[in-house]
Amino acid sequence: MSLRVGDTTFILIHSPGHTLGQVIVHVPEERVVMTADNIVHGAPPFFHAADIWGWFDSLGMLESLDVDWYIPGHGTPCRKDWIPRFREMIYGIIEEVRKAKEEGLSREEAQERISYFERPVSSAPIS
Numbered sequence: 001m002s003l004r005v006g007d008t009t010f011i012l013i014h015s016p017g018h019t020l021g022q023v024i025v026h027v028p029e030e031r032v033v034m035t036a037d038n039i040v041h042g043a044p045p046f047f048h049a050a051d052i053w054g055w056f057d058s059l060g061m062l063e064s065l066d067v068d069w070y071i072p073g074h075g076t077p078c079r080k081d082w083i084p085r086f087r088e089m090i091y092g093i094i095e096e097v098r099k100a101k102e103e104g105l106s107r108e109e110a111q112e113r114i115s116y117f118e119r120p121v122s123s124a125p126i127s
Contacts (some may be wrong), residue, residue, distance in 0.1 A: 003048040015062070017055030018046070018073070024062065038062065041075030041082055045090050052094070059087050 002011040011026040018037035025034040036056050039047075045055075062070065062083060069077050093114065100110035 008016035013061070014077065015054075016051040017058040019049045019099040020051050022058065024058075024066060026067070028066070031066070032070045032071060033062065033065055033067050033069075034058060035062060038071055039071035039078070039086055041070075041072045041078040041086075043074055045086065045093070047093075050067070052090070055090065056087065059083055 001013070008029050012027065012028060013024050015022050015024045015036075015038055021037050022036045024036060024038065027033070038055065039062065039085045040046075057072065063080060068080065069080070070082065071077050076085060096114045097110060100113060
């Protein structure tokens with residue numbers, strides 16, 4: 001959906017990821033996109049109601065936009081070079097879960113082992 005207010009266009013794009021109903025807002029004239037929680041800057045991704053594989057598709061779509069700034073759902077604005085780093089965090093967590101499953105850990109044991117709150121995240125400002 002596109003909305004036009006004065007000389008500014010707001011393009012709303014369904015982009016499942018953090019949740020199934022995520023919507024991003026691309027403002028081409030300003031070279032900016034508001035990513036909702038499909039990108040967070042300075043924190044790990046949270047998977048509460050995530051569409052994991054849709055999330056990867058949405059990150060690819062976000063990378064393809066011709067913008068200078070990404071305004072995340074949480075954290076400071078960032079540049080395109082944050083997206084591969086964020087994607088790697090998602091892959092890393094998936095790998096930790098896969099290993100826990102291979103070890104035969106219960107869901108509760110895996111949840112105790114795979115901590116979000118102690119996870120190192122580089123959130124250095126990207127200028």
